[in-house]
Amino acid sequence: MRERLATALLALLLCASPALAQPSAVTAQVPAPVPPPIAPAQQEVVEEDAATEVPEQEEMEPATGEERWGTAHRGYLEVQSQSVNLAEGELRATLANGVLRPARGYVPMEVTLQNPGSTPRVVRIGIESNLTGRSEVAAREVEVGPHQRLVAWVPIPVGVSGGMVRLRSPDATFRPYNFYSVDGEGQSTLVLGSEKSFQSGTSLPRVEKQPKLSVRFVPPEDAPRELASYVGHALVVVAGDVTSVPADAWNALEAYAATGGHLVLVRPPRDVAGRLPLLTSNDSGVQPYGFGVVRLCGKAEECGAGLLSDADAMEAPSQGFVGVVSPVGRAPAWMHGSAMLNNGEQPLLPGVQAPVGRFLILITLFVLAVGPGGLALARRKGPVALLIAVPSVALVTCLAIVAWSVLVEGFSIHAARYSLTWLDREHDRALTVGVGGYYANLEPEGIQIPALGALLGPDLNWDMQVPEADWTNGMVVTGGFLPSRTYREWAEVAAVPSRARLIVRREGEVLRVQNALGAPLVAGYVEIGGREWSLPALADGAEGEATQAPSSTNHSLPELLGFSEPVKNRFARVPWDTLLGPLPEGDFIAKLEGRGMAPSSALEVELHEGLHVVRGRVDGS
Template sequence: MGSLGVLLAALLLTAPGAAEPPAVSEAVDTALPEASTEAPPAAEAAASPVMAAVAEEEAPVPAPVAYTDLAGTLESFDELGWLRVSVRSSSLRARSGYSPLEVILHSTDARPHPVTVAFQGHSAATTRVSRTVELGARQRLALYLLVPASMAAGSVSVTVPGNPPVNAHSVYLYRPGGLTALVIGDRKGFEAGTSLPLSEEEQPSHLSALFVPAQQAPRELAAYVGFDVVMVTEEVASLPPDLWATLEHQAAAGGALLLMQPPRDLPSRLPLLSAGDTLEPWRAYGLGQVALCSPSPTDCKAALSTLPGRRGLPIAPRGFGRGDLADRFAYLGHSETPLLPNALAPLGRFLVLIFLFTLLVGPGGLYLARRRGPVALLVGVPAVALLTCLLIIADSVLREGFVTHVARYSYSVLDRPRDRLITAAVAGYYANLSPRALQVPAQGVLLESEEGPEPELELDWSAGGMRTEGFLPSRTYVEWGELDVLPTRARLVVRTEGDALKVQNALGAPLQAGVVRLGGVDYPLGEVDEGGQALASPAREVKPLPERLPVVPPLQGRSNPSGSFWRPLEDGEFVVRLGGAGFGFMTALPAELHEGVHYMRGTVDGP
């Protein structure tokens, strides 16, 4: 009977009704992971082991002494006769987010045709990226497929209704060891602005560049956030307005933007750039940073040499694989836990059911066989097993339901003069049933983890943004990052009443804590409901922002915000901690919120 109980325990832990906890890695290993022999920095290790790993990964890269152009040659094929397709045989791979892959379509037909261009990895279970365009009569069209950064190789196919699909040669995406740059412009302007020579040899001390003409550059934010730096060699005034808006959003959302020819109308082009900011050569901008070069290449070289290598984005979702039973026991010793308790199997309740089942089948079965005979035992044991299965199913349905569970954490910058909200969020999801497709706006980015296995997704970039399917597999815990710049009506209204400050919360979420600086005085804030009001008194002592608003543990190991977010407040600014689902396009997904903590910085509406 003891063997039966062990067997039933293993079956219950692997049953479809049980939530499957994430494993430490994709590989199957029955041994516990060995401890690292390298000691992480004390400050980082105290915050989180994950931050120690991030610090080790973000070791400074040598200052670039040359650059390499990783755009491969254009390979063309015209199997349809009237349609000529040109694809880059290789290209630069982004560190995170998405890698832009150039595809050129040239039609010689006198009629327009809808054309679908798709990229898919070599394995069967992999992500498929597609974009459908309307190709006009005798038109030459250059477009970009935004491929997830986790994909290193694949093949391009072209489909036209009424014609057989055409497959191109394989495409390879390279991720170098040094700095990566997406350059809006050409080689001539880049070399004149940086004085870096071209090198055919790839080395860590070489900057790897991908050159994109301004007129052909993608307008989606996702094309730019995954590179260490985005550089503009042309005059800002000559760029298309929608392209410049995307580049400005890239810097505000946590990227690094370098302008070789700073515009004269700098305050209107970069409205978040503080006039008194003296950080050189990089200046804080929203959640990111901006560097402005002079006509001399000295400033550009200094900016590239001081740019933190592999700085990454403000948020970093964790990756967890689906392991077997042995991996689950190894996982129990891992220091990084999921954001949702739903990701862990309810062992307590299952053990109670196993214990009751063992009592009924063991001593109960013996008693039934003696009193009623073997026939009753043959009927009673299957009935007890069926009842146990029904109890497990009922427990899963009543407690888990068919909803999506989520825990969200974020940093946001409220740009009140322009009524927009810049958000970097990370969230853990557990869906009992896979939800419908999600539409990501053009100025939003859905970021997968850089650690877990490559997900199997369907990505369609035809509608000006990204439409994705399969981003939340059923009965699987996953984490996603989110960057977006979206319009908002959120605001924090204040007015003075004697020595106190009356605060009205119109931020769209319940206020948990915060601080407002007005008239050179700090006013700590307590809990204020959404739409509610409260009085704040002057602070008795001055404290740094991280002490007044400590970062919650789940966000410590999954974020790397710019230091400007926690810089001392200027007059009229505030920093608050909010609850609720937060902000961004992912909040439109119907879900049951487990926990939500959000940090917001901005300027108040008031006297």
């Protein structure tokens, strides 16, 4: 009985104290203290601090190119080409496909030929367009010696974005293959050197989106030898050692800069003044060079920032990169009713449209003679007379149209030509940029352009003029230059040998001038003895007396050039301040008439107008 009472009493005590009924293992787990609630204002501060806190591991990661330069500064993107290998017998060929397509000019097609045999082989490279329907738009013939590796370049007009390449050799014909070119998103840049040397010399990052520069890398020893391969690129960069560039390729690079290009030397050599004779200073940075500019790099960061700045300056609002001289093409189809040329520009050559109105008058007279006149003749003379009269009237009408074409328009090429020339007397050459408007009733046979010259059509894609040319010895235009009864404009850039000069001599207080510039002298100025003299109008080879110019002379564009507004619009990026700036001692600037000094001046034309400005140093004292 006592045991039962004790058990009941113990049960009552346990029910009265629940904490004592928990096992010892559970009571050992003490919950963590709960922090006091955070006020709303304090809670926002804590969340902001947590958002801005960066883990230590992320701080140690290297910054990408875009993070280092910022979104406003972009780097470059390489347009990688594909190698196509062909073989026929012992001869091997490697062709670059999918190469960068410049905004204007020509796409340089690279073909590497290897002849492991002991017999020299002649190879003809032919390029066919898939748009024009012509047989060949570009061709070149080269000879590959025994055990020789040869890199041949064939400039293809940018209007030909794709087509067929055919390699032919005696006793061997390679299989044809399709080629294409790629439009870059940034400014087209040709780099002579490796990507590693370009990055180390400019510190530019490689980006995948919105690049400022679209780059094609070419080994310096394989650089093209023709000016046409460079002239369409917005920038040409020599990233490696300048001495590794062959001499003839360097001549083309120097001509590219002097005729309006933008040449960049990442590592300028010590003899840069000897390699670039028109430089006025060896300091780093951008310097004027003829009609173009040369950038001499110093520090890598400054060089890269300068390249991006140059790319921004070249961008035109509506057309992208525009060259130093830009011919105007035909208006697109939706503008043909209101304008003959693009953007409403006027042709350089007036009266270039076919005389449709005059021909309509002749055709109307023919219809009246055959219709009502034929009916009256049939009633009076009978149907036999009508059978004789109708062919006779048709023959007379055709003869009238032919006579008008021969007597009024003739078979000659009508042209208007304008050019600007730096006369480099120390090296006996003329650096010329020019533009011409042409109209021909019959298509001419063609012209020849030297290796340090290039023929350029309009920049706009809807009027890409595609000339057919053979590049074996310079550029020999074989077709497509001037279609019959079609107005065309062509631009030229060239660095050609020239013996043209202006000779002056002092005779007391009189300054005698002899014109040996090869064209009639209209006007100009010369700086002799600290005074500025006005040049007289002189025929080619004539001699006259200069007069002292008034002190107010400033070589203003309207006064000296006399170019009309349509002509000035063609010279889009000419450095007028340099060309028409103050004359140093012994320099002259003159306006000439005639065909000019461009290579196409050899073409026989009936000249409507020819105006040319020449600047250089005089001969004599």
